[in-house]
Amino acid sequence: MNMPEHISRAVDLVKVHQQGQAQIRALDSVTVGFARGRFTAIAGPSGSGKSTLMHCLAGLDSATSGQVMLGDTELTGLSDRELTRVRRDKVGFVFQSFNLLPQLTALENIVLPVTMTGRFLDQDLLDHLVGVLGIGDRMSHRPAELSGGQQQRVALARALLARPAVVFADEPTGNLDSRTGAEVLDFLRRSVRDLCQTVVMVTHDPRAAAYADRVLVLADGRIVDDVDVASGADVAQALQSVATVGRAR
Ligand SMILES: Nc1ncnc2c1ncn2[C@@H]1O[C@H](COP(=O)(O)OP(=O)(O)O)[C@@H](O)[C@H]1O
Ligand SMILES: [Mg+2]
Numbered sequence: 001m002n003m004p005e006h007i008s009r010a011v012d013l014v015k016v017h018q019q020g021q022a023q024i025r026a027l028d029s030v031t032v033g034f035a036r037g038r039f040t041a042i043a044g045p046s047g048s049g050k051s052t053l054m055h056c057l058a059g060l061d062s063a064t065s066g067q068v069m070l071g072d073t074e075l076t077g078l079s080d081r082e083l084t085r086v087r088r089d090k091v092g093f094v095f096q097s098f099n100l101l102p103q104l105t106a107l108e109n110i111v112l113p114v115t116m117t118g119r120f121l122d123q124d125l126l127d128h129l130v131g132v133l134g135i136g137d138r139m140s141h142r143p144a145e146l147s148g149g150q151q152q153r154v155a156l157a158r159a160l161l162a163r164p165a166v167v168f169a170d171e172p173t174g175n176l177d178s179r180t181g182a183e184v185l186d187f188l189r190r191s192v193r194d195l196c197q198t199v200v201m202v203t204h205d206p207r208a209a210a211y212a213d214r215v216l217v218l219a220d221g222r223i224v225d226d227v228d229v230a231s232g233a234d235v236a237q238a239l240q241s242v243a244t245v246g247r248a249r
Contacts, residue, residue, distance in 0.1 A: 005035050005036055006033030006034055006035060006036075006069075007034060007035070007036045007070070007071055007165050007166055007198050008033070008034040008057050008069065008070055008071075008165075008166050008198070008200065009032065009033040009034065009068070009069045010030050010031060010032055010033075010053070010056065010057060010063075010066065010067065010068050010069075011031050011066055011067040011068075011069075012029050012030075012031055012065070012066040012067065013027050013029070013030040013031070013053070013056060013063055013065075013066035013067070013068060014027055014028065014029055014030075014063065014064045014065045014066050015027040015049075015052050015053075015056055015061070015063055015064050015221075016064045017052070025221055026049045026052040026221050027049050027052055027053055027056065027063075027221045028049075028220065028221035028222050029066070029222070030049075030053060030066075030221070030222065030223060032216065032223060032226075034057075034166070034198065034200055035198075036196075036198050037192060037196040037197070037198055038192065038198060038199075038213045038214060039188060039189055039192040039199045039201070039211070039212045039213045039214070040199070040200050040201070040212055040213065040214045040215075040216060041201050041202075041203055041208065041209035041211070041212035041214070041215045041216070042054065042200065042201070042202045042203070042216050042218060043203055043204065043205075043206065043209040043215050043216065043217050043218070044204065044217050044218035044219055044224075045204060045219065046204055048218040048219050048220060048221065049218050049220070049221040049222075050170075050202040050203075050204070050218055051170055051202055052221075053202075053218065054168050054170055054200065054202045056068055056075075057070070057166075057168065057200065058070075058087065058091050058093070058166070058168045059075045059078070059083045059086050059087050059091065060087070062076070063075075063076050070086060070090055070091070070165060070166070071090065071165050073086055073090075088113065088117060089117070090164055090165040090166070091164050091165065091166055091167075091168060092158075092159030092160060092162060092164035092166070092167040092168070093159060093167075093168055093169075093170075094152070094155050094156055094159050094167065094168070094169035094170070094172045095155070095169075095170050095171075095172070096170060096171040096172065096174035096175050097175065098143070098148070098151040098152055098154075098155050098175075099155065100143040100151055100154060100155060100158075101143075102142060102143050102144060103142070104142070104143075105139065105140050105141060105142055106135065106138050106139050106140070106141055106142075106143070106146065106150075106154045107139040107140065109143070109154055109155075109158055110126070110129075110130075110154060110157045110158045110161055111126070111158075111161065112158070113158060113161070113162050114161055114162050119162070121161075122161065122163070125160075125161060125163070126157070126161055129156075129157040129160055129161060130157060132187065132190065133153040133156060133157055133187060134153070135150060135153045135154060135157070138150055138154075147180075148175050148176055148180070149176055149177075149180035149183070149184070152172060152173075152175075152176060152180075152184055153184070153187075156172075156184065156187055156188070156191075160191055160195065160197060163195075164197075165198065166198045166199070166200055167188075167191070167197055167198065167199045167200070168200050168201075168202075169188065169199065169200070169201040169202065170201075170202045171202055171203055171204070172184055172185075172188070172201060172203075173185060173203070173205070173208055181208065185208055185211040186211070188201065188211065189211050189212075192213070199212075210229070212229055213228070213229055214226070214227065214228055214229055215227045215229055
């Protein structure tokens with residue numbers, strides 16, 4: 001599992017959430033690696049631990065036990081301050097609720113993570129992203145003046161501009177109509193193909209998962225299926241397995 005081509009990985013990852021007196025074992029010894037330049041979907045029913053896994057992989061949440069690596073950095077064991085720096089420098093995020101800063105324009109939102117950290121602003125990449133996403137005429141608007149789809153496109157440009165080691169997306173199409181959602185998924189797939197971006201996307205929607213190269217299926221905090229969609233043969237099986245797990249709930 002300790003393979004260099006795995007830009008992100010977890011070994012025996014356990015996460016127990018404390019809820020009042022109750023302990024919820026959201027991740028039950030998960031071992032998995034994510035290859036560079038691939039698009040992986042983490043699928044499974046609501047409550048199966050998808051977001052918890054993504055949060056632990058991205059350094060947004062701490063593990064109860066086990067190991068999480070991002071590139072050469074072991075996240076488990078870092079201080080909050082060090083984790084903040086790793087997230088800032090190495091990770092791009094896309095959330096269901098867009099999470100744009102309301103007082104900033106679209107352009108300011110997109111460039112903020114780069115300019116705030118004094119890094120080089122890659123104008124060619126910015127132009128490319130804005131062009132592919134079709135948001136060039138929205139750059140001076142604030143989020144409240146944008147549709148949900150436009151806000152998510154801004155969030156995608158923001159996530160990719162910093163050339164993060166991994167883009168983590170949690171239900172990125174959850175608040176979008178199906179056509180806009182398909183455009184967002186197409187963009188993610190294209191960013192893997194054209195920019196060699198590594199993308200890990202959480203979704204409970206089998207149709208969204210089908211855009212990925214690989215589908216991991218979680219149930220009750222464990223990986224119950226791991227399908228290489230790129231091989232072409234197992235797409236139906238992956239979807240079936242997501243649907244079956246979903247129905248079992
Ligand atoms: N912050 C938290 N506090 C307590 N329990 C949580 C917390 N986050 C998640 N859980 C619980 O952990 C389990 C997995 O949740 P989650 O990772 O959000 O699943 P998914 O994203 O697949 O819907 C669920 O039982 C959920 O209720
Ligand atoms: Mg979730």
